[in-house]
Amino acid sequence: MADAGLLRFHVPEPEVRPGGTPDFSNVTIPKAGSVPRPEIDVDPRTIRDMAFSIIRVLNRAGEAVGPWAGLLSDEELLEGLRHMMTLRTFDARMQMAQRQGKTSFYMQHLGEEAVSCAFRKALQPGDMNFPTYRQAGLLIADGYPMVSMMNQIYSNEADPLKGRQLPIMYSSKEHGFFSISGNLATQYIQAVGWAMASAISNDSRIAAAWIGDGSTAESDFHSALVFASTYKAPVVLNVVNNQWAISTFQGIARGGSGTFAARGLGFGIPSLRVDGNDYLAVHAVAKWAVERARANLGPTLVEYVTYRVGAHSTSDDPSAYRPKAESDAWPLGDPVIRLKNHLIHKKVWSEDRHTQVEAEILETVIAAQKEAESHGTLHAGGKPSTRDMFEGVYAEMPPHLRRQRQQAGV
Amino acid sequence: MPRKTMIEAIRDALDVSMGRDSQVIVYGEDVGFFGGVFRATQGLQAKYGKSRCFDAPISESGIVGSAIGMAAYGLRPCVEVQFADYVYPAYDQIVSEAARLRYRSNGDFTCPIVVRMPTGGGIFGGQTHSQSPEALFTHVSGLKVIVPSNPHDAKGLLIAAIEDPDPVIFLEPKRLYNGPFDGHHDKPVTPWSKHELGEVADGHYTIPLGKAAIRRPGSAVTVLAYGTMVYVAQAAAEETGIDAEVIDLRTLLPLDLDTIVASVKKTGRCVVVHEATLTSGFGAELVSLVQENCFYQLEAPVARVAGWDTPYPHAQEWDYFPGPSRVGRALLETLEA
Numbered sequence: 001m002a003d004a005g006l007l008r009f010h011v012p013e014p015e016v017r018p019g020g021t022p023d024f025s026n027v028t029i030p031k032a033g034s035v036p037r038p039e040i041d042v043d044p045r046t047i048r049d050m051a052f053s054i055i056r057v058l059n060r061a062g063e064a065v066g067p068w069a070g071l072l073s074d075e076e077l078l079e080g081l082r083h084m085m086t087l088r089t090f091d092a093r094m095q096m097a098q099r100q101g102k103t104s105f106y107m108q109h110l111g112e113e114a115v116s117c118a119f120r121k122a123l124q125p126g127d128m129n130f131p132t133y134r135q136a137g138l139l140i141a142d143g144y145p146m147v148s149m150m151n152q153i154y155s156n157e158a159d160p161l162k163g164r165q166l167p168i169m170y171s172s173k174e175h176g177f178f179s180i181s182g183n184l185a186t187q188y189i190q191a192v193g194w195a196m197a198s199a200i201s202n203d204s205r206i207a208a209a210w211i212g213d214g215s216t217a218e219s220d221f222h223s224a225l226v227f228a229s230t231y232k233a234p235v236v237l238n239v240v241n242n243q244w245a246i247s248t249f250q251g252i253a254r255g256g257s258g259t260f261a262a263r264g265l266g267f268g269i270p271s272l273r274v275d276g277n278d279y280l281a282v283h284a285v286a287k288w289a290v291e292r293a294r295a296n297l298g299p300t301l302v303e304y305v306t307y308r309v310g311a312h313s314t315s316d317d318p319s320a321y322r323p324k325a326e327s328d329a330w331p332l333g334d335p336v337i338r339l340k341n342h343l344i345h346k347k348v349w350s351e352d353r354h355t356q357v358e359a360e361i362l363e364t365v366i367a368a369q370k371e372a373e374s375h376g377t378l379h380a381g382g383k384p385s386t387r388d389m390f391e392g393v394y395a396e397m398p399p400h401l402r403r404q405r406q407q408a409g410v
Numbered sequence: 411m412p413r414k415t416m417i418e419a420i421r422d423a424l425d426v427s428m429g430r431d432s433q434v435i436v437y438g439e440d441v442g443f444f445g446g447v448f449r450a451t452q453g454l455q456a457k458y459g460k461s462r463c464f465d466a467p468i469s470e471s472g473i474v475g476s477a478i479g480m481a482a483y484g485l486r487p488c489v490e491v492q493f494a495d496y497v498y499p500a501y502d503q504i505v506s507e508a509a510r511l512r513y514r515s516n517g518d519f520t521c522p523i524v525v526r527m528p529t530g531g532g533i534f535g536g537q538t539h540s541q542s543p544e545a546l547f548t549h550v551s552g553l554k555v556i557v558p559s560n561p562h563d564a565k566g567l568l569i570a571a572i573e574d575p576d577p578v579i580f581l582e583p584k585r586l587y588n589g590p591f592d593g594h595h596d597k598p599v600t601p602w603s604k605h606e607l608g609e610v611a612d613g614h615y616t617i618p619l620g621k622a623a624i625r626r627p628g629s630a631v632t633v634l635a636y637g638t639m640v641y642v643a644q645a646a647a648e649e650t651g652i653d654a655e656v657i658d659l660r661t662l663l664p665l666d667l668d669t670i671v672a673s674v675k676k677t678g679r680c681v682v683v684h685e686a687t688l689t690s691g692f693g694a695e696l697v698s699l700v701q702e703n704c705f706y707q708l709e710a711p712v713a714r715v716a717g718w719d720t721p722y723p724h725a726q727e728w729d730y731f732p733g734p735s736r737v738g739r740a741l742l743e744t745l746e747a
Contacts, residue, residue, distance in 0.1 A: 130479070161516045171515040178482060179515035183506040189472055190507065193479025193487075200435060200461045200485065207479070219499070223472030230467055392513045393552050395520070395575035398620065398664035 014249035022329035032059035033066020051261035057280040062345035068284040084113035102377035111309030114335035122286035130191035150372035157382030158375035185218030195235035214245020229267040232298035242308035264301030276306030413608040419561035423568035438490030470500035494529040508577040509552030528584035540722040542686035560607035566617030583637040592645035593733035622666035628655035631679040646737035688716040710747035
């Protein structure tokens with residue numbers, strides 16, 4: 001072999017930086033309906049190519065096509081559209097509330113609404129999600145009160161978490177939504193443990209783990225895959241690939257593996273990739289994975305291919321690291337518009353109706369916001385008591401905390 | 411009453427807990443079929459089945475992280491980390507998750523888990539089989555931290571830990587697994603069958619968390635110790651002839667401050683002893699609390715005898731381990747001060 005010379009260090013870079021022209025020509029988008037739908041008890045070894053394709057249902061004309069289509073009624077799809085529109089409106093209002101100083105922090109879902117909203121409808125009551133901070137659609141689609149979400153965001157006197165948590169770190173056992181932690185990926189292995197517990201208890205409930213593309217680099221992602229694979233835990237392992245982890249493009253976490261779904265293959269876990277901006281496809285794939293888990297067939301890894309249209313958070317400015325118009329160039333479009341067009345194509349929806357419902361939703365969200373603000377915002381009005389700060393560290397307050405509470409004068 | 415080794419007492423505690431409550435699940439590396447590298451889980455898989463006691467992949471964050479998920483579901487996992495020296499990959503799960511779950515979710519989710527791990531030196535374990543990382547856990551709000559020193563306590567405290575509604579770090583001094591050890595490594599070890607604290611009642615009993623035990627009543631100086639150092643302190647008292655009151659803390663968090671303060675107010679002097687390294691060790695917290703609560707009764711500076719601020723060495727085992735002569739010297743200096 002020829003002398004290759006001195007070693008050179010490799011650092012992956014996104015195709016384009018600010019000032020450049022957005023370019024997704026390297027993203028191969030299979031035609032809607034082109035990926036087959038295997039039986040849920042398929043031998044994982046025979047569907048390895050699904051980790052490198054993208055399951056899609058909605059085509060450019062707004063038609064639902066192929067073997068993954070036809071699972072949802074018009075009513076269910078209309079409900080799904082309403083959920084996504086509600087989440088988007090909720091995001092816009094809370095983003096604004098943060099800018100107005102009513103809270104310290106917010107994170108939007110812009111462009112990713114289909115992922116959590118559609119997934120939630122594939123679950124049954126009692127199933128448990130272990131979400132990240134960008135799956136609030138799970139709550140919206142399950143009917144969790146928006147006022148409670150806002151109370152948490154405002155850390156006000158009605159905050160279900162008593163002001164202890166950073167905004168958007170919701171928790172609702174009742175709605176199958178595990179307490180969000182700021183520490184990335186920790187919940188991924190916890191979801192597997194929850195699923196193991198369900199199997200140990202001969203239950204029929206399943207768990208859903210959630211992680212972003214960037215956090216798959218955390219070690220807990222790997223331990224989750226090992227445990228899920230070893231014990232055939234009834235869990236759906238979701239990876240939301242929105243192309244960006246704050247400022248780092250997905251290639252920094254993915255390395256040379258091609259796709260995030262491919263990570264599952266080495267663990268013998270059936271791994272699917274799905275169009276994350278296609279409500280129907282997300283729901284169909286989620287249902288397939290959920291059914292597999294419930295039928296005791298073990299875990300499934302699902303990569304949702306989507307794009308983080310908004311800033312990472314209210315503390316982030318994406319124009320510093322990616323082209324401003326990059327989201328417009330994203331080849332999988334906008335999940336709300338795509339479902340809207342599909343429903344218009346089916347003649348169960350119209351532009352007028354859409355505009356009308358948009359206004360109705362805005363009214364509902366504003367009403368919820370008014371109610372939440374009547375309980376206070378971060379710096380004004382009612383807030384949780386200082387006593388609450390000392391409660392709940394343990395089931396029973398130990399002597400040293402009692403002394404400190406007294407020192408704090410409460 | 412039957413006498414048992416600490417290993418047998420721990421196994422008994424697990425057996426009793428698993429027998430009483432089907433929610434108790436035991437797992438970790440080599441814990442299932444083989445029964446653990448220290449035999450602490452021997453026979454449990456055969457008795458309770460693979461769903462209740464099983465082998466885990468070599469992944470500490472996986473073991474603790476999955477246990478947190480199980481606890482959120484409603485089970486009571488008691489997991490094992492093979493050596494306390496290997497708990498660090500699980501540190502994020504313990505500190506960021508287990509300890510905070512009740513607080514951050516306002517009780518919506520809780521984390522009744524126990525993480526058992528063999529700790530401490532005196533066995534030629536070198537750097538990664540001898541550490542005493544308790545201070546890394548006593549600094550974490552939301553955890554409870556236990557270090558038993560004998561079979562009777564080990565069983566009662568472990569059952570109490572498993573039944574506790576909050577996460578418990580259960581550090582087992584492996585030097586004490588088969589018999590008490592006072593630091594005299596040149597003398598033959600006495601087995602637990604010869605020691606009264608080797609008496610372990612059958613069936614269910616608990617020892618409340620957060621309660622210390624006075625092992626040697628005395629009037630001249632208070633010694634605060636836990637784990638192996640309880641026996642070292644007792645030996646140092648006997649050998650120097652100093653009438654030391656030796657307190658076995660048993661639970662480090664929450665701490666039994668009342669017992670400590672009552673003793674130091676009586677003796678007016680205090681020596682803190684632990685195997686762990688000195689700087690920012692748990693001893694610093696003890697000294698600080700004694701100073702705050704007993705300042706006007708203290709007749710000498712509070713002394714600390716601890717491991718040196720070095721990684722745990724191999725060949726220099728007995729130069730590192732705080733033995734009875736070092737503790738005895740501190741007792742004398744404290745009395746003369």
